[in-house]
Amino acid sequence: xxxxxxxxxxxxxxLTIMFHYLFPPLSIGLGILMAFMEGLYLKTGDRTYKRMAHxxxxxxxxxxxxxxSSGIVMEFQFGTNWAAYSRFVGDVFGSALAAExxxxxxxxxxxxxxxxxxxDRVSPRVHFFSTLMVALGAMFSAVxxxxxNSWQQTPAGHVIVGSGLQARxxxxxxxxxxxxxxxxxxxxxxxxxxxxxxxxxxMSVSAFYILKGRHLDFAKKSFKLALxxxxxxxxxxxxSGHKQARTVALTQPAKxxxxxxxxxxxxxxxLSLIGLPNDEKEQLRFSLQIPGLLSRLIHxxxxxxxxxxxxxxxxDRPPVRASYLLYHGMVILGFFxxxxxxxxxxxxxxxxxxxxxxxxxxxVFAVAGPYAANxxxxxxxxxxRQPWIVYGLLRTKDSVSKSVPSSHVLGSILMFSxxxxxxxxxxxxxxDGKIRQGPEEPGALPKKEEEGWIRTAARLGRSGxxxxxQAHEEN
Amino acid sequence: xxxxxxxxxTIGVLLAGYAVLDGFDLGxxxxxxxxxxxxxxxxxxxxxxxxxxxxxVWLVTFGGALFAAFPEAYATAFSGFYLPFMILLFCLIFRAxxxxxxxxxxxxxxxxxxDWSFSLSSALAALLFxxxxxxxxxxxxxxxxxxxxxxxxxxxxxxxxxxxxLAVSLFAMHGSIYLHLKTEGELQKRIRGWMWHSFGxxxxxxxxxxxxxxxxxxxxxxxxxxxxxxxxxxxxxxxxVGNIPRAIYLKHPLYAFLSxxxxxxxLVALFGAALYPNMIVSSLDPSWSLTIYNASxxxxxxxxxxxxxxxxxxxxxxxxxxxYWIFRGKVELGKFSY
Numbered sequence: 001x002x003x004x005x006x007x008x009x010x011x012x013x014x015l016t017i018m019f020h021y022l023f024p025p026l027s028i029g030l031g032i033l034m035a036f037m038e039g040l041y042l043k044t045g046d047r048t049y050k051r052m053a054h055x056x057x058x059x060x061x062x063x064x065x066x067x068x069s070s071g072i073v074m075e076f077q078f079g080t081n082w083a084a085y086s087r088f089v090g091d092v093f094g095s096a097l098a099a100e101x102x103x104x105x106x107x108x109x110x111x112x113x114x115x116x117x118x119x120d121r122v123s124p125r126v127h128f129f130s131t132l133m134v135a136l137g138a139m140f141s142a143v144x145x146x147x148x149n150s151w152q153q154t155p156a157g158h159v160i161v162g163s164g165l166q167a168r169x170x171x172x173x174x175x176x177x178x179x180x181x182x183x184x185x186x187x188x189x190x191x192x193x194x195x196x197x198x199x200x201x202x203m204s205v206s207a208f209y210i211l212k213g214r215h216l217d218f219a220k221k222s223f224k225l226a227l228x229x230x231x232x233x234x235x236x237x238x239x240s241g242h243k244q245a246r247t248v249a250l251t252q253p254a255k256x257x258x259x260x261x262x263x264x265x266x267x268x269x270x271l272s273l274i275g276l277p278n279d280e281k282e283q284l285r286f287s288l289q290i291p292g293l294l295s296r297l298i299h300x301x302x303x304x305x306x307x308x309x310x311x312x313x314x315x316d317r318p319p320v321r322a323s324y325l326l327y328h329g330m331v332i333l334g335f336f337x338x339x340x341x342x343x344x345x346x347x348x349x350x351x352x353x354x355x356x357x358x359x360x361x362x363x364v365f366a367v368a369g370p371y372a373a374n375x376x377x378x379x380x381x382x383x384x385r386q387p388w389i390v391y392g393l394l395r396t397k398d399s400v401s402k403s404v405p406s407s408h409v410l411g412s413i414l415m416f417s418x419x420x421x422x423x424x425x426x427x428x429x430x431x432d433g434k435i436r437q438g439p440e441e442p443g444a445l446p447k448k449e450e451e452g453w454i455r456t457a458a459r460l461g462r463s464g465x466x467x468x469x470q471a472h473e474e475n
Numbered sequence: 476x477x478x479x480x481x482x483x484x485t486i487g488v489l490l491a492g493y494a495v496l497d498g499f500d501l502g503x504x505x506x507x508x509x510x511x512x513x514x515x516x517x518x519x520x521x522x523x524x525x526x527x528x529x530x531x532v533w534l535v536t537f538g539g540a541l542f543a544a545f546p547e548a549y550a551t552a553f554s555g556f557y558l559p560f561m562i563l564l565f566c567l568i569f570r571a572x573x574x575x576x577x578x579x580x581x582x583x584x585x586x587x588x589x590d591w592s593f594s595l596s597s598a599l600a601a602l603l604f605x606x607x608x609x610x611x612x613x614x615x616x617x618x619x620x621x622x623x624x625x626x627x628x629x630x631x632x633x634x635x636x637x638x639x640x641l642a643v644s645l646f647a648m649h650g651s652i653y654l655h656l657k658t659e660g661e662l663q664k665r666i667r668g669w670m671w672h673s674f675g676x677x678x679x680x681x682x683x684x685x686x687x688x689x690x691x692x693x694x695x696x697x698x699x700x701x702x703x704x705x706x707x708x709x710x711x712x713x714x715x716v717g718n719i720p721r722a723i724y725l726k727h728p729l730y731a732f733l734s735x736x737x738x739x740x741x742l743v744a745l746f747g748a749a750l751y752p753n754m755i756v757s758s759l760d761p762s763w764s765l766t767i768y769n770a771s772x773x774x775x776x777x778x779x780x781x782x783x784x785x786x787x788x789x790x791x792x793x794x795x796x797x798x799y800w801i802f803r804g805k806v807e808l809g810k811f812s813y
Contacts, residue, residue: 113529
């Protein structure tokens with residue numbers, strides 16, 4: 001692999017988007033769970049729910065700040081590194097991005113202020129409304145960016161104006177662009193993936209508390225709520241994934257063939273469970289497969305023909321091995337989530353869930369699964385679209401900025417790597433600290449009448465006084 | 476008014492909104508190291524705590540709107556300003572996380588690190604915004620293919636750097652007036668002194684930049700000859716700037732703040748008026764410049780986007796107003812603060 005501008009720009013995009021995508025799915029998933037918790041508090045008046053909303057909002061805020069700061073990079077990177085692409089798609093893609101800013105980001109950021117800083121400034125109902133709006137805003141932002149990306153996968157509602165280097169896509173039908181063949185399916189899949197992450201995140205932290213015997217009431221309530229939500233989302237995403245695979249087979253057959261490692265077009269196409277594609281020999285090695293199942297899943301008929309990679313010239317095929325492995329990694333994780341959550345639900349119904357220490361330990365670490373699955377799924381979607389940046393219309397290699405030399409891109413990759421590594425370490429450290437510290441114990445929460453702003457401020461003023469002397473020493 | 480003009484103005488409004496709002500929180504960042512102790516630094520950060528995120532969304536939306544309405548200008552500008560722009564992004568990242576992380580640990584070295592990174596990244600971000608504006612006024616080496624054909628040295632000429640320094644002093648002044656509104660007692664008294672100092676520095680740079688612009692960049696005043704009503708913006712700008720010391724002197728900090736908001740908005744308007752109808756001026760050949768007509772999206776997209784803007788902007792203004800209302804008044808450090 002030579003380090004030309006195209007490779008470097010792709011590397012940088014992969015680095016920045018994968019780092020960014022550590023945060024938004026948790027915001028989406030956790031946001032909706034926080035809305036449930038606060039809603040339950042308003043409904044039942046049980047203070048544990050308030051402590052839950054409080055604690056998870058606290059973690060949400062740190063996560064959200066990381067999402068915003070890494071997201072600004074994404075908004076501008078199309079222009080900095082992919083200028084030719086920006087010129088080509090601006091008419092179509094830009095409007096989705098602008099709508100995202102106007103409809104989603106303002107909503108989120110405005111109400112986030114109330115969510116984090118406003119506990120004592122607004123009434124519980126207004127606070128709950130703000131939580132709902134933040135959760136909604138997080139989903140809106142997913143809507144527009146997934147619409148924009150789906151247009152790259154299955155372009156619709158546009159015409160190509162001009163030719164050669166001057167060619168560009170222009171909108172003719174806005175709604176056809178928004179509801180292009182893959183957008184709604186992919187949106188559902190993305191959001192469900194985020195829900196699963198939110199649920200597993202809450203379960204991971206809660207399981208840790210239960211194992212350590214801390215905050216038991218808090219942790220068990222959080223765990224149960226997240227488990228039900230997680231199980232529901234894990235099952236739904238299976239159907240959404242199946243529907244999506246059928247759409248891919250229709251609209252991007254080369255991508256589906258790469259996902260499934262299907263080199264030869266064939267009837268009674270088998271579904272490969274595991275295997276390793278070999279591009280030189282054009283065959284899938286070490287494959288464990290079920291005959292006819294792929295045909296059945298896609299066409300509803302196990303003898304139907306499924307298009308293989310041989311139907312496409314070599315320069316139009318995606319990298320098969322990467323696509324296959326990424327896709328299968330995601331699918332295997334998806335089945336793992338279903339098995340784990342359904343089994344846990346059964347134990348919850350039997351009343352023995354919180355006695356199974358091995359299972360709780362599994363949950364402590366299982367949160368890595370949805371993080372990985374979200375990343376793998378997006379990587380599969382993007383790698384599987386190659387060599388196109390806009391499927392069938394514009395190739396990735398023709399999309400980079402002409403005025404940016406590779407040395408500059410290399411420089412910015414190095415800077416991003418260093419900064420993101422540092423931020424990642426600090427983020428883990430801060431989250432870990434907050435989790436260790438745990439939610440406030442009942443009673444520690446200031447009741448509105450008893451301890452208002454002034455007394456709280458005075459108390460904190462005193463503790464600030466201690467660090468005041470430290471600050472002097474530092475100067 | 477044709478759609479391109481509408482979008483040129485809308486993007487100008489987004490940029491002005493960003494400069495006015497994020498201007499004061501960049502200013503607070505620039506002045507941050509002037510706070511004497513931990514308590515004061517926490518007050519500084521918490522004065523913008525609930526607001527900076529929403530303020531930055533104006534920049535993100537400006538980027539999105541520029542991409543959608545003028546993709547050619549978006550592509551040329553950001554790929555042309557590649558390295559400065561990357562550094563600007565790093566600054567914005569560091570500013571955000573500095574605020575988020577600083578108060579999470581009590582250790583002096585930890586807090587000191589984030590204090591420095593917050594302040595330096597704020598100052599550098601302000602400088603780079605100014606440099607970008609200066610470059611746009613002076614013109615860039617744009618070739619016939621609409622691509623930037625210069626080097627990094629072309630971006631750091633004296634004039635853009637002067638405008639960059641002007642931006643730093645402008646935001647520092649804006650931030651000091653904002654802090655004056657948000658603080659009390661001895662700290663507020665000290666900030667009063669900063670307002671005068673930063674205003675003085677700003678005045679010197681403002682006059683200098685005006686003279687250099689008039690002497691060195693003759694085409695910047697071309698539109699003012701053809702459209703005399705634009706002088707109203709100049710008058711507004713001068714009145715707003717002049718009202719800042721008057722309001723400070725008369726102890727009306729809110730008027731001073733509103734005046735400095737108006738002054739910033741008027742400066743952005745002057746910038747737009749000087750550029751129009753160009754988006755990016757080619758210093759190689761004027762006919763290679765990117766204008767609002769040869770850089771824009773199709774009529775259809777501009778029309779759809781206008782609808783989106785009309786639907787979305789009332790909400791945006793409503794949220795912004797509500798948030799500023801909820802978090803009005805002096806900074807109080809509480810358990811939910813940074």
